[in-house]
Amino acid sequence: MTDYRHDLMFGALLEPPAGRPQDVLVLAELMEAVGLDVVTLSDHPYWPERLDTMALLAAIVARTERITVMPNMANLPLRPPTVLARTAATLDILSDGRFELGLATGAQQMWDLIVAEDGPKRDAGQSVEALEEAVRIIRALWASDDAVSFDGTHYRLAGVKPGPRPVHDLGIWLGAYQPRMLRLVGGIADGWVPSSPFLPPEHLPAANQVIDDAALAAGRSPRAVRRGYNIEGQFASDAGSGSGSDFLNGPPGLWAEQLADLALTHGISAFFLYRAESPDFIRRFAEEVAPAVREKVARERGNSAD
Structure with a gap:
């Protein structure tokens, strides 16, 4: 049982349909x-x-003032790390520190589409190598005072001028499921975001253990990695009613209990509704679930500190 005691965050993963350009905004x-x-x-x-x-x-x-924004997750093969670094820093500057960078290797089943757009063809191992190189390049371009050179397997920089600099300590979150990627999360990432349809709650302990072990091996505290979760569910009048599993399938009270348990038992501190499209669904999550989760977690943390 692990609670990394991060502040809780709640949000959503939106889909950007081209046919309804204003919906996401x-x-x-x-x-x-x-x-x-x-x-x-x-x-x-x-x-x-x-x-x-x-x-x-x-x-x-441009349309908001307070909320943090983040890609979930940026497609590395079609977005070179030098471009990602500058785009992320620019958005952080424009938002006054409200940007976080989510980054992933690209889904293996999408490689034909990536290659069709002149992206690289990488196997699973090469994808992890490229992601590690990209993270190091991005951080160097944000922080270095000198020109950045890098001689990697997948990326090479020959004296690139760094900048612009983000206005806050901009985090890099990785999407990861397999052990090698999870070890990379523990070694270098600021955050981790899997999705519940692909990594159900019962698999979180094993994945967290891999991340924690890798963090310790790299000389980091496991708490250095914030844990997020794209969560898929439905509101129903009774727990377990309707189709699907019992996870997040019930009234808001059930959601609050299950999400609080994820925070207190598995260290999840950022919850994102998966593919949220309904304003009513988003409003209900914000008004009936998020406050209840915060209250439950704060109460348990307070009790454990006594």
């Missing part, structure tokens, strides 16, 4: 209005039916 404004903390967008630049994630995040930054 309206939902992002709603999320801020109802008190949610983070709006995230998926990133599939090879799908023409999707609007560009980074451009949409810039529009959301």
Whole structure:
């Protein structure tokens, strides 16, 4: 049982449909209005039916004042690390420190689409190597005072001028499921975000253990890695009613109990509704679930400190 005792954050993963260009902006404004903390967008630049994630995040930054924005997760093969570093820093500057960078290797089943757009063809091991190189390059371009050179297997920089600098300690969150990627999370990442349809709650302890062991091996505290979770569920009048599993399948009280347990038992501190499209669903999550989870977690943490 592990509670890393991070402050809780609540938000949603929105989808950017090209046919309804204003929907995502309206939902992002709603999320801020109802008190949610983070709006995230998926990133599939090879799908023409999707609007560009980074451009949409810039529009959301311009339309909001408080909420944090983040790609969930940026597609590394089609977004070079030098470009990602500058885009992320620019959005952080424009938002006055409200940007976080989510980053992933690219789904293996999408490689044909990536290659069709002149992206690289990488196997699973090469994808992890490239992601590690990219994180090191991005951080160097944010922090270095001198020109950045890098001689890696997948990326090479020959005296690149660094900057711009983010205005806050901008975190890099990785999407990861397999052991090698989880070890990378523990070794170098600021945050981890799996999705419940692909990593159900019962698999969180084993994944957390891999991350924690890798963090310790790298000389880091496991607490250095914030744990997020894209959560899929439905509101129902009774627990377990309707289709699907019992996870997040019931009234808001059940959601609050299960999410508080994830925070206190598995260290999850950032909860993002998975593929949220309904304003009513978002509003209910913000007004009936998030406050109850905060209350339960604060009470348990207070009791444990006594």
